[in-house]
Amino acid sequence: MNTANQNSPAAGSDKKFLILIAILSITIPVVVAMLFFMPKEGSNTVDVSFLPTLHAILNSMTAVALVIGYYNIRKGNIKVHRGAMATAFGLSAIFLVSYVTYHFLGERTIYGGDGMLKLFYYFILLTHIVLAVVIVPLVLLSMYFALTEQFIRHRRVSKWTFPIWLYVAVTGVLVYILISPYYS
Secondary structure (H helix, E strand, C coil), rough: CCCCCCHHHHHHHHHHHHHHHHHHHHHHHHHHHHHHHCCCCCCCCCCCHHHHHHHHHHHHHHHHHHHHHHHHHHCCCCCEEEEEEEEHHHHHHHHHHHHHHHHHHCCCCCCCHHHHHHHHHHHHHHHHHHHHHHHHHHHHHHHHHHHCCCCCHHHHHHHHHHHHHHHHHHHHHHHHHHHHHHHC
């Protein structure tokens, strides 16, 4: 187990990676937010209409991988836990690239429902967006601490990462289900 003190080479490496994680944790949400205000470059030439369905599939698979990882760490099966969490991370990375592609090239879809369902949709969407921003540094920290075998720090961060990441994955699917009738 890594018990690096402040003056060790590992502590310097931690600082570099923590700075990188901080930069990514700011840059990713800012870039995604900017996509909503940019003109759509390929909206007439590139068909990205299949991507929302892919996003829902990726979010569903991420949620399943997270639950498998959680279940297996509780059972002490570290190898399966690592595999499941690496899978969840990989699926989320693919999702992020696909999501950026869709919102760079595709047209914006407006929710068309009304009444209580509209309130429910916007509540789910708002909490999903806010927690999707929050989850970026938590996932990166959890992965970093696991990969550097700083398991005490990993556990401390992951107790927050798991439920928030699972919520974001599940609500991503729910948002898709609710807005899918309004895709053109």
